[in-house]
Amino acid sequence: MVASWWSRAGLGIFVHWTPASVPGWAPPHVPAAELPLAGRRSPLGWAPYAAWYENALRFPDSPVSAHHRATHGTRPYAAFGGDFNDALESWDPTEWARGFRAAGARYAVLVAKHHDGFCLWPSDAAHPHRARWHTARDVVGEFAEAVRAEGLRLGLSYSGGLDWSFDDRPIGTGADAVAAVPRGGYPAYAGAQMRELIRRYRPDLLWNDLAWPGSPTEAQRLLEYY
Template sequence: MVASWWSRAGLGIFVHWTPASVPGWAPPYVPADRLPLAGRRSPLGWAPYAEWYENALRFPGSPVSAHHRATYGSRPYASFGGDFNDALGNWDPNAWARDFRRAGARYAVLVAKHHDGFCLWPSEVANPHRAGWHTTRDVVGEFAEAVRAEGLRFGVHYSGGLDRTFDDRPIGTGADAVSAVPRGSYPAYAGAQMRELIRRYRPDILWNDIAWPGSPSDVQRLVEYYRFAVPHGVVNDRLMPHAPIRRALSLPGAKALYDGWERRTTVRGEGSVPRRPPHHDFSTREFARCTRPDPYGITRGIDHGFGYNRDFPPEAYLGREALETLVRETAAGGGKLLLNMGPRGEDATVPAEQQLRLEWLAELTRELTPDGCVPG
């Protein structure tokens, strides 16, 4: 049974903030179901997801590659980590936490490690492929302390399924993503980092992404460790363990079948639909509604992606009416809304268009409930 505090937590704030937030760029929005129809055999290389900047660079003909050549020349993606660290001197986690509370949020989830492998804490688990690929400031710890001081629960996102420092093959489709989950030394590395996050920060939410590189027994031991350390904690539905069937995607035609299934779910408006792993407390959806009777959460950006995109026009962001409808309908359906913020990497600030949406949420939550929080 899911923890009682999560059952009452209507609104949460997701924060995607990585070295990709320094260039902060992705191509114009095209609905996911239309990208393949436009002749894109590798739609994820053309998608409007700025947080996937490094992956899009792997496709020489992609809009991101053209933008990067014109703006940065041959500068490697890894160099943006230095810019990101330099900007942390301007970061005020307490101001962010106050804004989240005023917006009516009851919890906040920080991306501690995204698919580029960059860690937002000075991890003691050394990356064997890219030394020093982490923040010098303990962003995770300071973020957790700030949001908890405002009465919010703290969650940690970890990309267990992808890490481009271990496997940097281009990911163009969902089948490519499944195939790119690293093996070898990566399962032990990811397990050690996840335990380090649990031990140091005791997150109220363990939000894994994509899949888990280890075996079913590895997942079971990890979840048991988490539940022992954080008895009131909740786990999302993306700790899908490694299975030999993944190797079947190397068979002729298998990837096409998988990608066809994923495209059909997108066209039906179901968004990203994770399979049910053996251990989870709530299900997730991205940019889609959910009608499941079990505990569920909807996650989406304020715009068409998650990471900061400096070229998104004002109309790319949720309008006031659409935002209010999303909040009200999700709450009425018993779901939780995890709404994403994508701060800028060059100065550690929340863009004005996103800040405005937080102010709208603050006005809305004052109308909905006397305690200033979106009801669950």
């Protein structure tokens, strides 16, 4: 269901900010349809998206792997989480929000968790594989307060369909992506985090990315909770 305010809002800002912003690198753009034609059977490993940096690292002959070896050596992707947290000391959400409003935006959406599983809020849901894989500072909360102070609506995006900190298989194709939707304890973890985001921050817009790992019944209950 589309909210009436969103239909009238016009410009919105979508903020995609993860530890992948630390290396901040992606291969030159090649249209997706041309990647297989270039002899690459795993086009998503060559995708020109900085946010897919961690996945591309899992293909040893990918452009990202070559760049990483030359620039960061053997440093693991998870180490960028510490760099990200350190750099947050100088982050000013008010400055961002004022820039959004000055640009004419009526709402702003923050990616609270992308495919690398790193959370931009100190979640109470314990991560079973990567301890403290989240910001120490409540980025979501401060972002929400700042944009609302400027009269903007708040949106939050959450990667429900993929979480590479739960399932680290290399994703080279669409079929790989379907197979990589985490199972086991992940649906309960994702559900707890989504409810946490709704309860704490009350977003005006809620955006789930790619898929939902739980059953249709569980997804319906989540929508009803929202």
